Amino acid sequence: MAAQHRPSAGGLTGHRARQDNQDSQTGPVDRWSLVVAAGLLSFVAMLDMNVVNLALTDISAGLHVSAGVAQWAALGYQLPLVALLLPAGRWLDQVGTRSALLLAVGCFATCSVLASLAPWASWLIAARLAQGAFGAVLFVLMPVLAATAVRPELRGRAMSVPATLGPLGAVTGPVIGGLLLDHVGWRAVFLVKLPVCLAAVLIVRRYAPHAGKLRLPDRGSLGDAALIGSAVASVLLALTLAPRAPLWLLLALPAAPLVLVWLRRPGGRPVAETLRAAGTTGVNASVLALAAGFAACQYLLVQHLRGAEAESATGTALTMLAFPLGMVVAGRFGGRLADRWGARPTALTGAAVTTLGLLLLVPLDGAWSNGDIAWRLALAGAGMGLNGGPTQALVMTASPPGRLATTGSAVQLSRSLGFALGPALATAATLAGDRATTGTRAGLALAVLAAATAVALLALHHRAHRAPA
Numbered sequence: 001m002a003a004q005h006r007p008s009a010g011g012l013t014g015h016r017a018r019q020d021n022q023d024s025q026t027g028p029v030d031r032w033s034l035v036v037a038a039g040l041l042s043f044v045a046m047l048d049m050n051v052v053n054l055a056l057t058d059i060s061a062g063l064h065v066s067a068g069v070a071q072w073a074a075l076g077y078q079l080p081l082v083a084l085l086l087p088a089g090r091w092l093d094q095v096g097t098r099s100a101l102l103l104a105v106g107c108f109a110t111c112s113v114l115a116s117l118a119p120w121a122s123w124l125i126a127a128r129l130a131q132g133a134f135g136a137v138l139f140v141l142m143p144v145l146a147a148t149a150v151r152p153e154l155r156g157r158a159m160s161v162p163a164t165l166g167p168l169g170a171v172t173g174p175v176i177g178g179l180l181l182d183h184v185g186w187r188a189v190f191l192v193k194l195p196v197c198l199a200a201v202l203i204v205r206r207y208a209p210h211a212g213k214l215r216l217p218d219r220g221s222l223g224d225a226a227l228i229g230s231a232v233a234s235v236l237l238a239l240t241l242a243p244r245a246p247l248w249l250l251l252a253l254p255a256a257p258l259v260l261v262w263l264r265r266p267g268g269r270p271v272a273e274t275l276r277a278a279g280t281t282g283v284n285a286s287v288l289a290l291a292a293g294f295a296a297c298q299y300l301l302v303q304h305l306r307g308a309e310a311e312s313a314t315g316t317a318l319t320m321l322a323f324p325l326g327m328v329v330a331g332r333f334g335g336r337l338a339d340r341w342g343a344r345p346t347a348l349t350g351a352a353v354t355t356l357g358l359l360l361l362v363p364l365d366g367a368w369s370n371g372d373i374a375w376r377l378a379l380a381g382a383g384m385g386l387n388g389g390p391t392q393a394l395v396m397t398a399s400p401p402g403r404l405a406t407t408g409s410a411v412q413l414s415r416s417l418g419f420a421l422g423p424a425l426a427t428a429a430t431l432a433g434d435r436a437t438t439g440t441r442a443g444l445a446l447a448v449l450a451a452a453t454a455v456a457l458l459a460l461h462h463r464a465h466r467a468p469a
Contacts, residue, residue: 072128350391
């Protein structure tokens, strides 16, 4: 592994000239500090999606609004984030990574501060909508930053960092949120991300190469964002409201025609062509399926522990931490195995291990101890750790030249939709019986089916890996 070059006190300009001269003499330089920055941003972006959910009751009381209005503190972030992933990927293929990343991180952190200072609900919702838009840029840039920071032969190891830390942020969000709510208050949940954002900015400013400049999106991109945003919003709103009344699922019907219109526009055709050229549609579908299975399992187990078992919040959090612990431990090896044996076999093995862990949870019984649940969760988490980085490397390596951000945005959209679909599908499955027994087992069986689908899709993926130009 090539050593990192640290800048001296002479400034970034002199450092960049010396680094370029060294690069021309010694070959590509692996900037692992940028991989660390990608991992930190992945953690904080996924943390934000979950930590706020726990604070909705406190926000409702603190701002004197209904629970439905307070819920937009979470939806206001999620809707633009998911809706803008694909348009953001297309825009980022045309601008400089360093400039876009510094802009997105700075504005993301600023929106966090504005949200924490909100005197009324409309202020908070506006800040969260803006934060979700910049969060979409971060979600696309994270895999691009990790993939371009190292040589292709080390890409599996690099991609495992953000692919592991992202889900870790999603799972630990409720734990961190609970501690902040108990000891500080709901405004602190928006500020907890600031130190991580600052660390990422310092790393990027010091080590990221200067290449390309920013430019405003064209009018066509804004139209594409409106179409995709409307489609995603209709699906997410339908899934959010369906547990109250199944007829709300009709809200999702406009999504299909909106996507078809977008695919026929100049902005949609390049995305479809990129996925077709890369041959990774099946891999993206496997990402969605595995994320849905993981999210459904997490939702059901929390409901089981907090409801049927009357477990304390602390006990539930400690039990659920088995999943990210397994994921972190296995994630350290997933990238190395992918670089040595290949990304597809490693990703396939990880998906199979996750499926096995979820399958062992299906006979869930009231007589099980927290330890009985925890070791099965750890096994499932280990599979996710083995799968995450290699899957990212598999997709990014197959990306056509000049389309890295577009390819990465499709992966992030698949994962985000999986996280959104999982709890909704689990809720629908629990209607088959008593939530504490038959319904919970039915939901876990559905999670196993989703994970098994990911295994099948990866098994069918035989495209030879292409090194990017």
